[in-house]
Amino acid sequence: MSVLQISGKNYVVMGVANERSIAWGVAKRLLEEGATVIFTYRKERSKGKIEKLLTAYPDATTALVECDVNSDESIQQAFTTIGETYPVLEGVVHSVAFAHAEDLRNAFVETTREGYAFAQDTSAYSLIAVAKAAKPYFSPTASIVTMSYLGAERVLPGYNVMGVAKAALEAAMRYLAYDLGEQGVRVNAISAGAIRTLAAKGVPSFNDIMHKIEDNAPLRRNTNQEEVADMTLVMLSPLSRGVTGETIYVDSGYHIMG
């Protein structure tokens, strides 16, 4: 048996848009370990992409459920549907974020009230809403993992309103860890290094950030989808059973540098 003890258990993976998505890296590893993966998607286009990606895993047990994290109704409906077929969940991977392009392009001081609320709603509040909807289905050893970024703590020009949303996401993660810890459920964040994905395209300073990491990180290279996926699997598995409320860096060590 694999040391991860993930085989045969049910995991919800939110946020696969295409093969570059961090969530797809996690889903691939879960499927390789013999887990059942329930994908949630927002757009029909993403559903089609996931279906196509899954053709490489003909023996895997999977399901696809629509879920728009900007809507409580959609989140509730998604988890009710999931719970009907999979009443016991061992984990949820929350790999979802969005902000308006102009709020990343303009100076941070120009952030609009609406743009701020939208980024928070999609990228931070969604973790709370998802945890609430999934709570009735969690096993006593379940684990939630969300994806954060260094912009939560440091000023990375161009990350702007998303940095503030990630700060809220990490704080929400800690409060959820306290609440859900009572039923044994763990909640952690992975602070991933820069990876070229659809979401990353919206960050104007992304190329500069990648070069800086290559030049300065202890490992002198950028991280990749597989490295983030592997650490996410550890955080989902009983190997990390003593860890909750933590932000784990998978960033070639970049965050330790002055």
Ligand code: NAD
């Ligand atoms: P991605 O674009 O592949 O994934 C983002 C996902 O969020 C998409 O699948 C998109 O459909 C989904 N999404 C957006 N709004 C939604 C909504 N209202 N309802 C449901 N889903 C919605 O990009 P990614 O880089 O894989 O991003 C995944 C997570 O990783 C995000 O939280 C991102 O901030 C975080 N992250 C990314 C990097 C990076 O460099 N790529 C670094 C650190 C953290």
